[in-house]
Amino acid sequence: MTEDDTRTKVAAAERAALKLATLPDAERSAALHDVADAIDAERERVLEANERDVTEAEALLEQGEYSQALVDRLDLAGGKLDSIVEMVRSVAEQEDPLGRTLSARHLDDDLDLYKQSVPIGVIGTVFESRPDALVQIAALSLKSGNAVILKGGSEAAHSNRALYEIIVEATADRPDGWAQLIEAREDVDRLLGMDEAVDLLMPRGSSEFVQYIQDNTSIPVLGHTEGVCHVFVDREADLEMAGEVALDAKVQYPAVCNAVETLLVHADVAADFLPGMVGTYREHDVTLRGCERTREVVDVAAATEANWSSEYGDLELDIRVVDSLVDAVDHVNTHGSKHTESVITEDADRAGRFMRGVDSASVFHNASTRFADGYRYGLGAEVGISTGKTHARGPVGLEGLTTYKWYLEGDGQLVGTYAGDDPRPFRHEAFDGEWSPGRLSGE
Amino acid sequence: MTEDDTRTKVAAAERAALKLATLPDAERSAALHDVADAIDAERERVLEANERDVTEAEALLEQGEYSQALVDRLDLAGGKLDSIVEMVRSVAEQEDPLGRTLSARHLDDDLDLYKQSVPIGVIGTVFESRPDALVQIAALSLKSGNAVILKGGSEAAHSNRALYEIIVEATADRPDGWAQLIEAREDVDRLLGMDEAVDLLMPRGSSEFVQYIQDNTSIPVLGHTEGVCHVFVDREADLEMAGEVALDAKVQYPAVCNAVETLLVHADVAADFLPGMVGTYREHDVTLRGCERTREVVDVAAATEANWSSEYGDLELDIRVVDSLVDAVDHVNTHGSKHTESVITEDADRAGRFMRGVDSASVFHNASTRFADGYRYGLGAEVGISTGKTHARGPVGLEGLTTYKWYLEGDGQLVGTYAGDDPRPFRHEAFDGEWSPGRLSGE
Numbered sequence: 090m091t092e093d094d095t096r097t098k099v100a101a102a103e104r105a106a107l108k109l110a111t112l113p114d115a116e117r118s119a120a121l122h123d124v125a126d127a128i129d130a131e132r133e134r135v136l137e138a139n140e141r142d143v144t145e146a147e148a149l150l151e152q153g154e155y156s157q158a159l160v161d162r163l164d165l166a167g168g169k170l171d172s173i174v175e176m177v178r179s180v181a182e183q184e185d186p187l188g189r190t191l192s193a194r195h196l197d198d199d200l201d202l203y204k205q206s207v208p209i210g211v212i213g214t215v216f217e218s219r220p221d222a223l224v225q226i227a228a229l230s231l232k233s234g235n236a237v238i239l240k241g242g243s244e245a246a247h248s249n250r251a252l253y254e255i256i257v258e259a260t261a262d263r264p265d266g267w268a269q270l271i272e273a274r275e276d277v278d279r280l281l282g283m284d285e286a287v288d289l290l291m292p293r294g295s296s297e298f299v300q301y302i303q304d305n306t307s308i309p310v311l312g313h314t315e316g317v318c319h320v321f322v323d324r325e326a327d328l329e330m331a332g333e334v335a336l337d338a339k340v341q342y343p344a345v346c347n348a349v350e351t352l353l354v355h356a357d358v359a360a361d362f363l364p365g366m367v368g369t370y371r372e373h374d375v376t377l378r379g380c381e382r383t384r385e386v387v388d389v390a391a392a393t394e395a396n397w398s399s400e401y402g403d404l405e406l407d408i409r410v411v412d413s414l415v416d417a418v419d420h421v422n423t424h425g426s427k428h429t430e431s432v433i434t435e436d437a438d439r440a441g442r443f444m445r446g447v448d449s450a451s452v453f454h455n456a457s458t459r460f461a462d463g464y465r466y467g468l469g470a471e472v473g474i475s476t477g478k479t480h481a482r483g484p485v486g487l488e489g490l491t492t493y494k495w496y497l498e499g500d501g502q503l504v505g506t507y508a509g510d511d512p513r514p515f516r517h518e519a520f521d522g523e524w525s526p527g528r529l530s531g532e
Numbered sequence: 533m534t535e536d537d538t539r540t541k542v543a544a545a546e547r548a549a550l551k552l553a554t555l556p557d558a559e560r561s562a563a564l565h566d567v568a569d570a571i572d573a574e575r576e577r578v579l580e581a582n583e584r585d586v587t588e589a590e591a592l593l594e595q596g597e598y599s600q601a602l603v604d605r606l607d608l609a610g611g612k613l614d615s616i617v618e619m620v621r622s623v624a625e626q627e628d629p630l631g632r633t634l635s636a637r638h639l640d641d642d643l644d645l646y647k648q649s650v651p652i653g654v655i656g657t658v659f660e661s662r663p664d665a666l667v668q669i670a671a672l673s674l675k676s677g678n679a680v681i682l683k684g685g686s687e688a689a690h691s692n693r694a695l696y697e698i699i700v701e702a703t704a705d706r707p708d709g710w711a712q713l714i715e716a717r718e719d720v721d722r723l724l725g726m727d728e729a730v731d732l733l734m735p736r737g738s739s740e741f742v743q744y745i746q747d748n749t750s751i752p753v754l755g756h757t758e759g760v761c762h763v764f765v766d767r768e769a770d771l772e773m774a775g776e777v778a779l780d781a782k783v784q785y786p787a788v789c790n791a792v793e794t795l796l797v798h799a800d801v802a803a804d805f806l807p808g809m810v811g812t813y814r815e816h817d818v819t820l821r822g823c824e825r826t827r828e829v830v831d832v833a834a835a836t837e838a839n840w841s842s843e844y845g846d847l848e849l850d851i852r853v854v855d856s857l858v859d860a861v862d863h864v865n866t867h868g869s870k871h872t873e874s875v876i877t878e879d880a881d882r883a884g885r886f887m888r889g890v891d892s893a894s895v896f897h898n899a900s901t902r903f904a905d906g907y908r909y910g911l912g913a914e915v916g917i918s919t920g921k922t923h924a925r926g927p928v929g930l931e932g933l934t935t936y937k938w939y940l941e942g943d944g945q946l947v948g949t950y951a952g953d954d955p956r957p958f959r960h961e962a963f964d965g966e967w968s969p970g971r972l973s974g975e
Binding site for chain 1: 549550553554637639643645652653727731732746747750752753754770773776777780784785865876880881883884887888889891892893894895896897898899900902903904908909910920921922923925926927935936937938939940941942943944945946947948950951958960968969
């Protein structure tokens, strides 16, 4: 694709975004049900395209270039298409994130200010090899009234193209151009320079890739580079609970960003807790490293300074013994990635100090870090998890794809009236009300 | 200042931010009242420093390097210190923006998720020559629990330093280091590279300067480059009201970003409206340009294509006649800067179509664009106006300086329970409740 082709697609998305912003929820939701119907009806077409991707991936697997896990993620055989159709319908049924009155204030008599949720505009997304990611991101974008530029992994190229075409056919004219597919890496680089047209970038992928995006664009970026999550076993912990949570947080699905990478243990309970915990981890094939004080209690390899800030995404874990809750908080704030942490303690006050003290998107008390997820949070679905601290933090659902507009209804008010030597005062009085453009002069 | 000095200051701000995040509102507000008292008590010190800035600026004014307007903005003589003291007290008295429960949801029995507002962390600000800007930004940062790096204009160096020192002395240990002053342009460049430490940049100044910041950092930037605002006089407008609003929006304070730069007039009322309007503008020394169709009705200079996207910040205005509401919306979305627009019409439906259709932070019906301002909106005070579409849009007050954290209270729940072949379902039920870290196992 040439530079001009990319610009044409992005310009079409910009035009579509302005139309989408005025489309009522009923139409956006109906379009999504049509997408679900179309995917359901065109299973053959999707599976045929998917088989080509899987066959190509299996060839590369044999050459040692891909992992079995990647091939598994790619494969849409089995019940995966059912869940995709189901997911689109569930997004359609979510409460409308647009048109919500976030605040309403009488500035003066007949001068009312409303803050109302609206779509962001054009969202650029780059995502990994699972073809269901394309459908999920497109569905969330349409429901939230945003136009979207989609760039999937090259491994899933055939599946993505088939799904994209089905989505576009099912939503023709509602409005045209709201979803755009780009396929080459150089298109992504062009996208990074289009800060006049693209309002938000949401990359998902390796740390290096997300970092590359952040370093090479002035468009706001939502996402996370790393998930270095912690479980802190406090001196007041229920040690049985601590063992169960620490195990679930590591082994239930180690490849994901909300799995724990470092276990912090209060010195007062280290001797009681660690021997049993280490035994349990070993039964689950977890490779362990520890600080010097951990190694005084259990026989594990020595952790290096670099280990404390490493994301493994695998059955590996580092253990550190800390002298106090303050030291645990300091460790997290120094070595963590502001993603998700959990404290295990029976002391509510100590839980609060840890939870307020660590500067992370999600902080849990007596629960596994693995709960940090848009679906589990009840957000319906997620477009990603953000470790940035502006706009949206943690799991990002439909609400994270909205911004707001200020609507002011007057009857001819001038600022001159409220300025100068004898200024009229403002009322500034909050009230319950929805914006509708009804104020007429003299009313 | 060396690279190391800048790093030391930013590191101190980072440490202070973690402490500030746990400080109750009573302490933050008390610290602000102490700042107000200290500025009140040390008027001499401030005015002496300010006199040095004003004297230096007047010398440069004589050499033709500065404008009288700049010297006036700089000067704190007269009642300006009173308003500064008053402003700090009013920020102290604002409702606490932190600790607000934004949502609460039962994920399951004894598994409750809270979304609560928290400070962003470390905010870097670069602002223009008015020394009251330093106090305002520092006050809003402290109230919202954020550490702040302050860089003011070099014209106000003595005033800024005096005010900064008084603020720091008045807030010593609450916590130390929460406000940091940097003074050289190269310190700003160093700041732009510190994306690990600085969470948000808020530049105020010329379009070129804000654009430079946006292009040279991967830190999120909040602000606006331009204010190309429009008033659209619809065919259903009350033309008397239209004339008053269009005049106020241009001449009440032409130097600011929410002043109108382009007047759009529906073709049906152009002949009725424009002759009188042009006469009124001329009485107020406004330089006018117009499109060809404007020039058929009134005698003004021809506008060029570049004029439509120009911000004058002065008594200059461009006029365009449009055939329809749709053309007016298109003009704004093509040439505007997403800042503030106003439609003058007696037809509520047409007002709604314009207001929904234009993609700007603030859209008004029958009111002057000059109302787009944090104080007038009732936000207490503003740190700036954002034309970006993520995080905060339009006038930004205390709320724009916050983000949120997700707090989950459990009693040992594991994700394994909610996954696999026989997964336990989630409840996902919203409830009214405030987070307090009280859930203990077995309770």
